[in-house]
Structure formats: C-alpha cells, structure tokens
Amino acid sequence: MTAYVERVLPGPRIRIGSRTSPMAVAQAEHVRDLLLKLAEDVDVELVGIETSGDRWQGDLAELGGKGAFLKEIDRQLVTDAIDVAVHCVKDVPGDVPMPEGTTFAAYLPREDVRDAVLFPAGSPYRGLDGLPPGARIGTSAVRRKAQILRKRPDLTVDRIRGNVNSRIARFDAEHRFDALVLAYAGLRRIGMEHRAAEVLPLDVMCPPVGAGVIGIECRTADEGIVELLRRLDDRRTRTHVTAERTMLHGLRGHCNSPIAGHCTTTADGRLSLLGMVFSQDGAEFAYAQEWDTPDHAHELGAYVAATLARKGARRLIAG
Missing domain, CATH: 3.40.190.10 (Periplasmic binding protein-like II)
Incomplete structure (x- = not known):
C-alpha cells in the first residue's frame, strides 16, 4: 500500500x-x-x-x-x-x-435513523403511550417536539441542550423530565443503546434530513x-442524502425548522422520498411522498420540496 x-x-x-x-x-x-x-x-x-x-x-x-x-x-x-x-x-x-x-x-453507510425514548431509573413507564397527561419530555429538536405533540398533545415538551452524554447525565441528575428522546444511532455510537426503552417507529417519528x-x-x-x-x-447513502438535502435546500430550512425527510430504496429499486413540515405544536403539518429512479435524486428532492411548498410548508417554517 x-x-x-x-x-x-x-x-x-x-x-x-x-x-x-x-x-x-x-x-x-x-x-x-x-x-x-x-x-x-x-x-x-x-x-x-x-x-x-x-x-x-x-x-x-x-x-x-x-x-x-x-x-x-x-x-x-x-x-x-x-x-x-x-x-x-x-x-x-x-x-x-x-x-x-x-x-x-x-x-459512510447509513445507520439506524430512528429516535429512542429513555426513562429514569425506576420509572414505571416503557413508552410514550403509557405516559400520563402532563408528563415532561426532554428533547433538543423542534422536529421531535412537533411530532411528539402531534401524537400526544397532552404532554409537555421542553428543550434540553448539550451533547448526548451531557444530556443523559443532566436527565439522570436533575429529575426534570419523565422521558428523554434522542437519536438511537447516537446512543449506539457511545455504547449506551441499552438506555433505549422504546425505539419509535418511523410512522410516529419521521427522522431529520x-x-x-x-x-x-x-x-x-x-x-x-x-x-x-x-x-x-457508500453509493446508496449518497443518493439518499442527495434527495433529502435537495428537498431541505428547496425549503430553505434552517436549524429551527421542524422539517423531517427520509429517502429509501424500494424493493423494485426506485427511490422513495418522504417529506414532512410541522407547526411547532404539531397541530398542523404538510406531507408529501414521491418516487423516482436513483439517477434522479436531485429532481426527486426538488419535486418534493415544491409539493410541500404548495401545501403551505413555508408558512409553517416561518411560524
């Protein structure tokens, strides 16, 4: 070599x-x-x-x-x-x-895109569905907050900042929250995947671009x-990222934009791109899903962005 x-x-x-x-x-x-x-x-x-x-x-x-x-x-x-x-x-x-x-x-090849729910030691709860009304959820992402409230508008979602390790440490020490939502891949990278009590399905929590x-x-x-x-x-990952980021660029998404997007390859080899934009309380959202061939990743991303814009995505982002 x-x-x-x-x-x-x-x-x-x-x-x-x-x-x-x-x-x-x-x-x-x-x-x-x-x-x-x-x-x-x-x-x-x-x-x-x-x-x-x-x-x-x-x-x-x-x-x-x-x-x-x-x-x-x-x-x-x-x-x-x-x-x-x-x-x-x-x-x-x-x-x-x-x-x-x-x-x-x-x-690099894409890892698990799902989000995970963590609970304090001794908590009787093992999932979002079992939490009582008014329970406090910690997350750093507006995207997560919108989707949690879309599913459970009776919960209270507050921001918790810091890297993954410091968020978990604060969560365990401060007792401010009944649950914490983090990226499952991040937990795995630091060897703490055992803390994930629930891994949320994609139809509950669409991932970020x-x-x-x-x-x-x-x-x-x-x-x-x-x-x-x-x-x-990784060629497939590059294709998926290209479609997702073209959509994000088309929406002019910034850090505080509750935008979710996920591109996959279907069983017949086509690209599927799902895009969602939420109001911050999750009460409103724009949704689009389209398909195309892998050599049209840019075009697919641009088309989904345009479809979301027609459905009011930019109004939701501005809000």
Whole structure:
C-alpha cells in the first residue's frame, strides 16, 4: 500500500478534525480506523475542535443555527489546519452553503435513523403511550417536539441542550423530565443503546434530513485525499442524502425548522422520498411522498420540496 499512499496523498499524515464531544470523537476514531485499513502507512491524527455550538447552552437560533457546530471546523479545514472534517450530516444546515473549495468526498453507510425514548431509573413507564397527561419530555429538536405533540398533545415538551452524554447525565441528575428522546444511532455510537426503552417507529417519528449518516469533508484541491475518501463512500447513502438535502435546500430550512425527510430504496429499486413540515405544536403539518429512479435524486428532492411548498410548508417554517 506504500506506493499507493505516495502516489495519491500530499504527505504521510492526515489530520482529522471533529467536535470534542464523546460521540464526535467516536465518529472520528471510526473514520481513522477505516482510513488505516486503506492506507496503513499513513499517520492519522485526530484534532479536537470545540465549537461555539458546544459551548453555548441557549437557543441555537441565536448563534445562527446548526452551523454553529460546523463553522469553526470548516474554518480549520479551509485554512489547512486539518485535512478532513467529520460531521453528522443531520447537523449540516440546508440554508448555508458549504465553504468554497470543500466537498463531502464520502458518506459512510447509513445507520439506524430512528429516535429512542429513555426513562429514569425506576420509572414505571416503557413508552410514550403509557405516559400520563402532563408528563415532561426532554428533547433538543423542534422536529421531535412537533411530532411528539402531534401524537400526544397532552404532554409537555421542553428543550434540553448539550451533547448526548451531557444530556443523559443532566436527565439522570436533575429529575426534570419523565422521558428523554434522542437519536438511537447516537446512543449506539457511545455504547449506551441499552438506555433505549422504546425505539419509535418511523410512522410516529419521521427522522431529520441526513439522519444516521456520517459525512467526511475535505478540500477539493487535495485530489489524493478526495480519491482516498471516495473509497469509503457508500453509493446508496449518497443518493439518499442527495434527495433529502435537495428537498431541505428547496425549503430553505434552517436549524429551527421542524422539517423531517427520509429517502429509501424500494424493493423494485426506485427511490422513495418522504417529506414532512410541522407547526411547532404539531397541530398542523404538510406531507408529501414521491418516487423516482436513483439517477434522479436531485429532481426527486426538488419535486418534493415544491409539493410541500404548495401545501403551505413555508408558512409553517416561518411560524
């Protein structure tokens, strides 16, 4: 593999940048291990970057949305302080363009997209349906809040911020909530999937755009790194993400937009894209589902976005 490394890479070292939360570090370590399998002679260095989104405990909208998790990492990438950036694709906003000269060279195979419900130790409840009226649910996502209230308008849903580990720690220590809703894939990445008492079906909780996908970003000018990362790219995941993010971009969705979207491949090989936009209390929603061939992922995403817009999605987003 040495000859290959010398031919395609600009040097013997690749610097991977990521957030400093335990889940982000686990994701970066996973990418490092995958790269070492492809090029064992390369020195892969992990560079932790604390972002303004990690430091801020208030409303993300006040920092400009989910881009607060990315802008410092992207700045390190474009200034050549790191060579590769690892992101949760669901945290990549749809209304902010990528920095010029960068690309997602690889999307890793998609993990479980469902959300999970956690309960405190000793709780008699094992699912949302069993909670009594007025029970308090903690979540960081407007999308989750809208869908929980759509199903159970008698519950109280409040925001809880922080990375997954800190949210669980606060949930266990503060006793403010009767249940906590988190991404199941995130629990698995930090080895805490045993805390999931209930995994919500997709007809109850439609996932966010890019759910369960790790994206690997680099500079387009680093052709050798682009070529190496392309060997990690999962073609089906890229197609699904393309359709979902085209829909998100078409809706001009931002961090506080209660937008859900999920693309899958049907048994006959066609793409199915489901898009939903909710009012924040879940009382109103716009729904669209369309199908097309895998080579029309962009067109499918744009069509679903246009259909949702005709059904009042932008009014719901603005609200």
